[in-house]
Amino acid sequence: MIARQPLVLGNKSLKDVTDDICRLVETWPGGKYYAALLSAKGLFLFYLCIQGMIVAFGMGMQGISHPVMWGTDIITFVFWIGIGHAGTLISAILFLFRQKWRTAIARSAEAMTVFAVMTAGLFPILHTGRPWLAYWLLPYPNQRGPLWVNFRSPLVWDVFAVSTYATVSMVFWYIGLVPDLATIRDRAKNIWRKRIYGALSLGWRGTARNWNHYEMVYMLLAGLSTPLVLSVHSIVSFDFAVAQLPGWHTTIFPPYFVAGAIFSGFGMVVTLMCIMREVIPSFKDYVTLHHMENMNKIIMTTSMMVGYAYASEFFVAWYSGNPIEQFIFVNRAFGPFGWSYWIMVTCNVFIPQLFWFKKIRSTIVPMFIISIFVNIGMWFERFVIVVTSLHRDFLPSSWGMWHPTLYDTGAIFGSFGMFFFIFLIYVRLLPVISIAEVKPVLNVGKSGAHHG
C-alpha cells in the first residue's frame, strides 16, 4: 500500500499549528505587507475615481456603444463571479466528499469567494445607466402599483442568484471561522482584542455540544452551498443563453459556464496560494505542494471541459445549419476580434495541458505562471462571448467595433485593487488557514502514523 502523503509537513505539534497560523493575526506586519497594502489601496482608490467619473458623467465614458452595449463591466462581473466558484467548491463539495486536503486551502478559498462576489456585485449595479435606481431590480413592496420586477428577465434571476450566493458563502465562511476566532480570543492579551474576537466568536466554548452543533451546521451549509456551485453560474449564463443573439443563445452555456467558473476559480486559488506560500514561508508546511498539485489536476480537467465546450459550440453552429449562427462563430475565431478568441483558447485549453507533466504541476514557478494565464484566458472567454457576439449580429448595417477607453482599463484593474485590498486586510485580521480543521489531519497522537 502506498503511503498517503502527509497533509501537513514539518512534524508539527498542535501548538505549532496554532502558533503558526495565529502569528499573522497577532504580530505587526512588516514593510512588505504595507507596501502591498498601499499599492492595492492605491489601485482601489483609482477604481473608485474611475467608477465615480462613470456615475457622474455616464456609461459612455467606457468604450461600450451601439451595438456593443455590454462590455468591461459585464465581462469583469462574470469573471469575478466565476472566480468565486472554487471557494464554494472546495469548501462545500470537497467537504462532503471528505477530501481532507481541502483543509489548508478552504479558508482562503472561501474568503476569496466572498471578496470576489463583493467585487463582482458592484459591476451590475454600476453598469446601469442610472445606478442610483438599481434597487428597482429587487422585488419589494412599493407604492408604484405595486410595480414588480419582470420575473421573466434573466437579470432578475441574476439578482436572486448572486445575492443568495453572496449570503450563503458569507455565512458558510463565517461559521467556519467561529472556532478559530475563539482561539484568537483565548490567546488575546489586549482587552479590546479579546472583546472584539470574543464577540465575533459568538460565545464559542469548545465544548462537545458546541462541536456537535458546529459540525452539524457546517455540514448542512455545505449541503446548501453545493447546488449553488452549479446554480449561480448557470443563472449567470442565462443572461446570455436566454437572449436570442447568435453566440449567446446556446444550451451548452450552463455546464460550460460552471466548468469555466471552477477552472478560473482554481486558477485564482493557485495564484493566491503561490503568493501566500512565498510571503509567509511558514505556510509552506500547511499549503503543501501536494495541495497545489491536486488543484492543478482540477485545473487541467476543467480546462479540457471548457475546451470541449468551445469545440462543441462550433460543432453545433455548423450542425444547426443557421447561417448567421455559423457566421458568428467563424467571426469569433477569424473576425476582427479573432485575437481574443485565440488568447482564450491558448490560455484556457493549450497552456493548462502542461500540467500533464508532474514536474510542472508540482513546481511553484510554472504553476504560478500558468495560473495567471488561466486568469487572463478566462477574462477573455467572457470578452469573446460578450463582445464578439454583439459586434456583428443580424443586420450588417448595425455592425460595429468596441474600443476600450481608460475607463475600461480602470474598471478591470481597479477591481483587482479592490479585491486585493480586502484580501490583504483579511490576511491580517482573520486566520487564513482553518486551525480547527488542520489539527485533525495532523499525525499527532495517531499511533498509526509511526507504525503503519
Place this chain on the structure above:
Amino acid sequence: MTTTENSLKNKSPKYWLSLEQWRQDPDFQRLAEQEFSNSPLREDSGSEGGWARREFLKLMGASMALASFGCVRRPAQAIVPYVKRPKEIVEGIANYYASSFVDGGETFGVVVTTREGRPIHVTGNSSHPINGSGLSARAHAHVLSLYDPARLTGPTKNLQNEKKTNHDTVEVTYEKADQEIADQIRKGKVAILTGSIVSPTDAEIVADFAKGTGAHVYTWDAISHEHYVDAQEHCYGQAVAPRLALEKAKLVLAVNCDFMGTWLQPTQQMRDFSKGRKPGDGMNRLIVIESLLTLTGSNADTRYRIRPTQSTAVLMGLIQELLVNKKTSSYAGDTSVHAILKNYENEIKAALPEAAYAKIAEELLAHKGQSLVLGGNDVSSQIAANFLNSILGNDGVTVDSRRSPNMGFQGKNRNLQALIDGLNKGEIKTVIINNVNPAYAAADKTGFVEALRKAEMAIYVGRCKNETGKYCDFVLPDHHPMEGWGDVEGQKGVFSVRQPTIEPLYNSRSFGDTLIAVAKVGNFGALAKADSVYTFVKNRFETKLHTNWTHALQEGVVDTVTAARAANDSARPFRVAALQMAAHKATPHADLELVLYPSIGLRDGSMANVPWLQEFPDPITKICWDNTLIVSPKLAQDRKICEGQMVRVKVGDKSVTVPAHIQPGLHDSTIGLALGYGRTDAGQVANNVGVNAVHLSVVRDGGVETSGLPVMIEPTKSYETLANTQVYSAMSGKTREGIDMGHRQIVVEATLEQYKKDPSANIEREKIVSAWSGFSYTGYKWGMSVDLNLCTGCSACVIACQSENNIATVGKKYVSQGREMFWVRVDRYYVGTPDEPDAVHIPVMCQHCDNAPCETVCPVAATVHSPEGTNDMIYNRCVGTRYCSNNCPYKVRRFNWFNYPRMTPELHASPMHMQLNPEVTVRERGVMEKCTFCTQRIHQAKNQAKLEDRKVHDGEIQTACQSSCPTNAIVFGDLNDPKSKLSQMLAEPRYYGLLEELNTRPAVQYASKIRNTDVLKSEESPHKEKHHEKHEEKGGHHV
C-alpha cells in the same frame, strides 16, 4: 415606620395595580409618566427623558435646513400663465398654419405645427401641388433654424477702419440706419444682390425699389442651375428652368443629374417619379449614367459609370445612335449635326460600350414622348439633353417649360461677376445684399470680398451674421420665414402663402419691409407710398388671384394651373445652332476629375448651423459632421488611400486638405467633394466643420464649373476619424476577413419580370411553428408598412422623426463612437461588386414586434407591450441595463450614454430648446429610447375620437416619418381594420417582415424592391470580396 406608612397611605392611590404603585416608588412613577410619552397631546419639556416632541421637531427642522444648505436646489422658475389667453391658443392643443418654405429654388408648401405660440414641427401641405405631404430633410430642419442661437437680434453697424476691416460693431436703430442708407442711395450707383426670388411680392418690391432708386438687381444662387437655364436659352430662346414632369415619364435617363438629391426640386421630382413606380405593366424605368454615386444613381434600374467630362459624349453617342444609325428624326439629315457628332467620335467610344448606346437608344425610341433625358451641370450636356428631348418628342410633355415651369434657379455667376466688376470699376457705390453669402459660397469669394471693400456702403439684410455680413457696413436682421409675411410662386401659377407662425423673436424686419422703409425715408418712387409686405401679399391673393384671403391662409396654396400641369404642351422648336455650343472642345482628359457637389443635408451651407443637418447622415456615404473626399475603391487601392486619411486636393494653384472616404460605385477617375461645409462665421455648430471647397471650382466664360475639374491628389500621413453611421454595407458575401456572412434576408429585390411571374419573388418565408397562439388584439392593432420600391433613401424621415420626438444631436465625437440617437435610420446596402454596385435603402425603425425580444429581458419591465400592439418604452422606469438593445435583432434601440446638453452644450444652446415638442418626454441620461410609432399622435387621435364617440379613422394618425415621406413609402394604420389602407396593402404578397424567421412577429412589414431591369446585380456575378470594407471599418471608428 408607622409615620412613613401613614404618609404613604395618604399619598398612595386608592386603586393600585402593583405594589410599586401603592408604595409610590419613584422609579415606577417615572416610568408611569413616560408610558404615553409619544402622545402628541403631551406637551412637557421633557428635560429628563431625552428630547420632547417640539424640541425634536425643532432640531429636525434645523438639521434639515442645515443639510439642504449645502445642496442648492435648481433655481425656481416661475411659469406665468396667460393673463388674457389669446383665443386661438388652448394650452396643450397644437395649432397648425399653412405656410411655405423656399430652399435655394426648391419650394415647399408646409404646415407649421405650433404649441403655445411656438413653431415646433413642419409637415408638408398635402394639398400643395409641388411637394404634397412630402418634405425634404432640410425643410423639416428649418424649424430649428428659427431658434438658431447665431441669429441677428437687432440692426447693427460695423465700424470699418481704413483698411476696410471691421474694428467694432455697434447697435443702431432702424431709423438711423434707414436714414443713412437712404442718404447713401441718393448718391446713386446702387446694386441689389439677391438669390433667385420666387416670391412675387418680393420681386415686385425689389423691382419697385430698383425703379425708384435706379438700382441694378443682381441675382446669384450659391448652388447654381445656370447651365440648365442657359442651355434652355440657347436651344429654345427661353431662359427658363422647366419643370420635370416625371409623372409622365416611363423612361428617365439621367446623365450626371441628381434629380432626387439636389437638382431643381428633388422632393417634387421624387414624388412624381414614384407615381410611375408601381410594379407591373407600365412601371417606369430609370437609367442613370454618372460619375459619383448619387441618390438618383442609387435608385437606378440600370446604372453606368462615366467620367464627369463624358456627360456630353454619352448624350452625343445616343444622338448618333438615334439620328445616324436609326435615322429617326427630321434632324437625321442635318449635316451640321453630323459634323459635331463626328468630332465626338472617339469620346463616344471611350465613354460607354457600343452595345449600351444601342440598347438605351432603342429604349428611348420605344418611349418616344414618354421619356425624359436629363443632362449634367454643364451647358454642353444640357444642350445635348435638350436636343434628345426634342428628337424624342419629350419637349412639352415631360419637359414643362411653359405651363408651370420652375420660377427659381435664375441666379447666375455672371451676375455676381458683373457686380464684382462694377464695384471694382467704381460703377457701383452701394450694395444691398439679401440672404446670400457670396463671401462664403462664391467661386471667386476672395474677389468678391475685395470688391465689396471698395463699396462706399454695403448693407446686409439676413438672418445671421455671416461671412458676407462681416464685411458690410449695415447688418439688418431679416425675419425667419416663419416670422414674416410672404408669398411663393415656386412654379408658375402655383401661389402659396407664407404666414407668420410666431411673433418675431428678435428685433428683425423682413427684406421687403426694409426696402419699403428705406424707400419711405428717401422717398424713392412708388414704394414710398407702399404700406408693408403684408398688404402686398394680401392684395395679391385678393385682387390679383381673386381668392378669399381667409381661405388662402387656411389652404396655404392657390393652384391656377391644375389642369394645365396635367395636359401636354406643344414642343418648342429646337435651334440646331445651339449644338455648336456643345461642340467638342479638344481638352484632354485629366488623369483625375473632381466633382464638387452640393450635399443633400447642407446644400449651399446656408442652414449649416442647424445641428440636425450637420448630424444628418448623408444618404449615400452615411457620414455626417464632415465633407469627405470620396474616392472609388480601385482608386484608393492604386493611390494607397485609406478611409479617413487626409488627402490634399489640388486644382490649379488652389488646394484643400480633406479626409478620404472610399465610396463604392464611383468612377475610378472621379473624386467628389461636397459643398456647404467649412463655414467660418455661421455659429458655434457649423464653424470649421469640414472644409469649404467652393474656391476649387473654376470660373469659365462667367459661368461656374464644378464638375470635371482636373485635379491632383496627395495622400498625407495624417488621419481623421469620420463620423460614419453605417460602417458595413453588404448584405451577403464575405467580410474583409473573408468570412462568409451567409444569406440574410434584409432587402429583397426582384426584377420586374420576376415580379410579374411571382409577386412574392425572392422572398423566403420561414415556416414557423409556435406553441403559443399569441395575444389576441381586440381593439386597435397598430402596424406599418414600408414599400422599399418607393423608398429612395432621401432620409427626410430621419429629420422629421428628430423634430417630432426631441431626439438629441450628439456631435461628431459621439457619432464616431456610435452614439447617434436616431429612432429611424435609413440603412444603405450595396449589392454586386464594389466597383459597380447597386444600392438599396431600407428605413429601420422599431419593429414593434408582437414577440418582442427586448420586453422579456428587461428586469424592471420598462419596456412592455401595449394591448394595441405597440412596444412601449417607459423612460422613468428604465434603469439602463441595456439588455433590451443587446437582444434587439434590429438594433433600433438608442441609449442616452450621456447628458448630451451637458456634454455638447453648443448643440443644445438656448433658444433651441424652444423647438422641443411638449408632447414628448425629453429623455434623461442613462435611459434607453426608441421609436414609439409616434405614440403621442396615436393618443391625440384616440382622444379626439373618444370625444366624438367614434373609432379613429383610417389615415387620421400619421407618424412623423410617414408624413414626411415624399414618395408615401410609409403607411401607418390599424391592422385590425380590414378596410384600412394598411391592411389592404399588406394583402399584397410583396410584403415580408425583416428577420421574420426569428418569430419576432414585427408590426412593420417591408415590400420588396422591384427593379425594372433584366438581371439583378446580386444574381449576375458571384460575390466578390468587398475591398472597401477593409478601410471602412478602420476609419469608421478610431484609427
